[in-house]
Amino acid sequence: MPKSLKPIILLLTLALPLAVRAEGDDETWNNVIKTQYFPGKTISETDPLIELEAPYRAEDPAIVPLKVSAKIPQTPQKYIKKIWMFVDKNPLPFIGEFEFFPQSGKADLALRVRVNTYSNIRAIAETNDGQYSMVKKFVKASGGCSAPVGADLDEAMKRQGKVKFRIDNSFKTGEPLQTQLMISHPNLTGMQMDQMTRYIRKSNFIDHISVKFNDKPVLNADIDIAISADPNFRFYFVPDRPGELSAEFSDKSCESPVKREACTPGKHYTERYAVAP
C-alpha cells in the first residue's frame, strides 16, 4: 500500500458514517412506532400545535433536557389532551404519554431523557377534538466516556423516594403557574451485559405519575426507562384559589429491558405541597 493513499482512505472511512447519519431518518417511526401507537391516525406535520426544544448535541446522554411548548392555551372548548414523546433509536423508543387538562393552563412540559445514539426525537400532540400533530428534532449523541446511566447510583439509591416541588413565586389566581416536580429515583434501565448480571438485573423505574391540584387532575404521565435518573418535570397548572398540589406516583420492575409483558408493581409514593399567593 503506497503511503500517500492512506490519508485519503482514512478520510473516506471517517466521513462515511458521518454522511450516513447527518440527518435523522424516520425509519423506526414509519415502520414501528406509528403503527404501534397510532394505527389508522392521520398525523399532521404542517403547522403543529406544539414546539419541541432539544439540544443539537446530547452533551450528557444520561441527561438530555427536552421541552415541549404548546402554541394554544388550554381552554375547556379546545385543549391539548395528550402528548407522546419518543427517541426513535433508543432500545425502547417510548419516553412517555402525558395527559393534560383545561386546568393545566398550558400543555407545556420540560423533562430530561436518555439518548443512546444519533436519533430523531419526536412529540405528538392530540387535541380534545381528535386532531394529531407532530414535531421532531434531530439530536446528535455525545461520544466520549459517558453512558446513559446515572453517574452515582449509590447516591441516587440513598435518597430514593425523596420528592420536591418547586413553584414560581408569581402566584396569580386564575393564571397558569409553572411548577417543577423532582423525584429522586435511580430509574434503572435494566440494561447490562449478560455475563455480569449479578449486579443490576432488572429494570426499576417510575411508570406512572398523577399530579392534582385540589383533587382535580393537572398532569398524568405514563413513562418508562428513557426518563433520566431522578425524574424531573416542569409543567403548568392554574390555581383558581389557594390549595394543595399533590403528586402520586409508582415504580415497577420488568424482566426484560425492552419488553413490558412481565413486570412487577413496586411502591406507591405521595407528596403534597401547599400552594398560596
Place this chain on the structure above:
Amino acid sequence: MKILLSCLAIILCHCAWALEPLPVNPIAPGVYLHQAEQHWPDRGNHGEIANIGFIVGERCIAVIDSGGSPQQGLALRLAIKNITGKPVCYVINTHVHPDHIYGNLAFKDSGAQYVGHYKLPRAMAARGEFYINRADELLALHLTPEHIIPPGLVVKDSMTLNLGGREILLTAHGSAHTDNDLSVYDKQTDTLWLADLFFREHIPVIDGSLKGWLTELDKLENRHYHWVIPGHGKPTQDWPAALQPQKRYLQLLASQIRTLLQQGKTLEQAVAEVGQSEKPNWALFDEFHRKNVTQAYAELEWED
C-alpha cells in the same frame, strides 16, 4: 461500495497498526509512563488518549490502565516485554472509562490478576453493552464482551500489592471523577498515580460527583508527593500547586450552580451560563464543559 470501503478500512487499520511497542518513559526509577496528548476520542485516534503505564518490581509488573484500544493494550504489553522481560502480575484499572480499560484483553493469557475499585464491576456491567455497541461508530473499534474484563481482585478501602521488593498502595476513593476511582501510590519513588482524579491541561470531566471530587481533592492536597501522575496531561513534581487549576474550576462550577439554583434557574439556563470564564484555561472545553454543568446541576439540585 460501503462494504468494500469498510473491508479496506479494516485491512488498512491492521497495517497502519502493525505492532510497535508503545512509547513509554521512566519518570522515576521503575515507573514508566506513556503520556498521551489532549484529544477527543474519535475514529482517527481510536480512543488512545489517556496516560497509561506500568511499575516494575523485582518479581513482576503492575500495569496501570491498559489503554484505549485492544491494539494499544498489545503495544503496551510489547513495550513491557522489551524493557523488562518480567511477567505482568497485576492489571490495574483506575476506573471504568474506555480510554483506560479497552486494552485489558491483551493481558488475559499472561496470568495477571485484574484489579479495580469494588464498584468497577458494577460500572462495567452497567455501561459495557452501551460502550461495545458504540465502539465502531465512535472509535472504529470492533469490541466484544470479552474485551470488558472486570477485576477479579477488588479494593474496598485500600490494598497493598507486592511486586517483589516493591510495594504499591491502592486506594479506592469516594465518588469523584467516577464512582469507581482507584489511585496507585508507589512507596519506593513517592509517586502518586492519580489517573483521572487529576487532570492537567485537559478539562476535568465529571462523571461521578462534583461534591465528592472536591472532598477527595481536599484530602489529597494535604500531603506532598515527589511525583504525581494525572490521567490526562503532564506528570508533576509541583504538588499541590499543580492541582489548583482543577480545584478552581470545580469550585467555580459548584458556587455558580448553587447561585442559579437559588434563583430558580433551570438546567438549560445553567448549561448556557455557568463557568464560561474558564474556557481559555482548558483543552477540550467545548467538548466536556456543558456535560460537566449538566451533571453538577443534577447533583446539586438535591442539596438542601
